[in-house]
Amino acid sequence: MSFARLGVAFVAATTAFAAPAFAQSQIDDPECVAPANPGGGFDLTCRIAQTGLEPHVSEPVQVTFMPGGIGAVAYNLFNTTRTDDGSAIVAFSTGSLLNIVTGKCGDFTEKDVRWVGTAGADFGAVVVREDSEYPDLAGLMADFSADPSSVVVGAGGSVGSQDWMKGALLLREADASPMDMRYVAFDGGGDAIAVLLGGSIEVYMGDVGEMVPHIDAGQMRILAVMSPERLEAPFAEVPTAMEQGFDVEWTILRGFYMGGEVSDEDYQAWVDASPPPTRPRNSPPSSKSGACCR
Structure with missing residues (x-):
């Protein structure tokens, strides 16, 4: 399965969704649920669906926000009260899958929903304010090595989440203990960005x-x-952690799922609205697909 690179540009991902000329799918009141507050990666994922699927659905896709537990609240809702809601897809990421496999979604597993497809691959980023004292990653890594607790790090996830893991990998590369990281957790990237600013x-x-x-x-x-x-572009001038001498990579999968009891007809309508690269592989519409989680 080929992924559009979400980080290259928003337009690239929306083009990947909109390129093929499919007939419109009849989906009443289509909705994309971003399981966080506005401004983060889940918001971006739903905006891609909203823009990219516009030519292929009979009505505009509405974006709604459902923060809580880095997707856990939404996952539980679509496994309880909205299990058969054929009008809604929910954005997920690698962090959502990590929550599921580590039990943060209760007794629900990856087999309890229907996976619609992927929106693309995103990548981790180390971000500071424009006026930050750190001119490059080397300066930050030097402080991590000398005293990890001297740097206040924040992200849209709890300890053990994929965003925490990015910082943990950097600390390990700096020969420091991830447990010494001074970490502040937020419920989504939008909140963390606001606090950074x-x-x-x-x-x-x-x-x-x-x-x-x-x-x-x-x-x-x-x-x-x-x-x-x-x-x-627009990130061509930003160096990778690898080329700056630090062996750290982090790729994020982004996509969509639906409630596990959604009818085959409703499920197929969403699949048909998506171009082939986003369709789940080896997953007939008559079964719950775990293709995105394998």
């Missing part, structure tokens, strides 16, 4: 994709992207 945290462990709307504002800088190689 307010000066209460010094470093944000975020994603490249969610930086797209902020590039021209001049309020933040990306010290490094955690992709295997440099990205294209």
